Amino acid sequence: MSQTAPRRKSRASAGLPPITADKIIDSALELTAERGLDGWSIRQVSTKLGVWPGVIAHHVGDREAVVMGVTDRVISRIPVPDTDVPWRDWFGTLMLEGRAVLRQYPGVARRMVVVGPNVPAALSTIDKGIKVLLDAGFGGQATQIYRYLLNSAFMLVAVEDDRGDFPTARADMGRAMAAFADDDSHPGLAAAAAQAIARSEAQADHAEHELDFFRFTVERSLDGAEAMLNRPADSR
Structure with missing residues (x-):
């Protein structure tokens, strides 16, 4: 006589809340804060949620899709100044606030620099940042200046993340x-x-030294951009 394996109870019948894409990203975000973006697997996310890995694939997709979701969530937490703020203040604030957020989630800054901020949450920031530069008079160089400033700042954050190893x-x-x-x-x-x-x-600790050097880097990057802005138009 053949025996049939007992059926697993559904989450609802077990009194558990349903799994959603947001819950999956929440769990991956927590693991990123603990272990870095490259420090967890889909199996670890599923174990944290108490589900099979296939549930992750069903609701979000493969690991790359989950990483995209985590990156999007992290970028959405970076405060973006209003576009009426002077361009130098706008970028100085964005980069300092961005560092504070990104340092909580090691690996996300490196991904932003290497792969690009290719997630929905980044689009509004890109649009506003380039508009601020266009309004300041950077003209056709606005997109290059935007990349230069953000890459300079966030690559340094990536180095800070990696230094922990x-x-x-x-x-x-x-x-x-x-x-x-x-x-x-x-x-x-x-x-x-x-x-x-x-x-x-x-007496200052390493964290203070790193923040001081980050501020120095931000200011010098802004100086470089300002020098280009002040060059005669025919020499740019």
């Missing part, structure tokens, strides 16, 4: 530079050593 890198670099302290025959390395030593002795 090398916990001793900063200390190792400091030791390497310290060997050249007071070395008059290598003035460049001596200057780098002095800064490394001063940084190691300062």
Whole structure:
């Protein structure tokens, strides 16, 4: 006599809420915050939700589709200034606010730079940012300036994310530079050593140093864009 395997109860009959695409992205977003965008699998998302991996495929698609959903969700959380804000303030605010959001979800910044912000949530930001640059007088260079500013800022965020995989890198670099302290025959390395030593002795933590350097990078990128804006039209 053949035996039939017992049927699995439906989520409704088990008193569980239904699975939706939003719930799947929510779970993947939590895993991204914990492990980075490349640090989880579809099976891990399904385990977190208590469903079979096929349920993920049914509601969202393959892993790439889930990654797109996570990226879209993260970008949607970056505050976007109004278009009446001066262009330099607009981008300075967007990049600093963007860093604060992206640092919570390691790997998303790198994807934005390498693959592009090709998700619905990014479209409004792109439209507003390029409009701000057009209104400022950048003309045909507006789209290139937009890419230059955002890539400069968010590639640095990606580096900050990746640095977590090398916990001793900063200390190792400091030791390497310290060997050249007071070395008059290598003035460049001596200057780098002095800064490394001063940084190691300062009370500020690494997170503050990274934020300071990010702000420095943002300001210098904006300086570069402004210099192009102020060049005569026939030399651009």
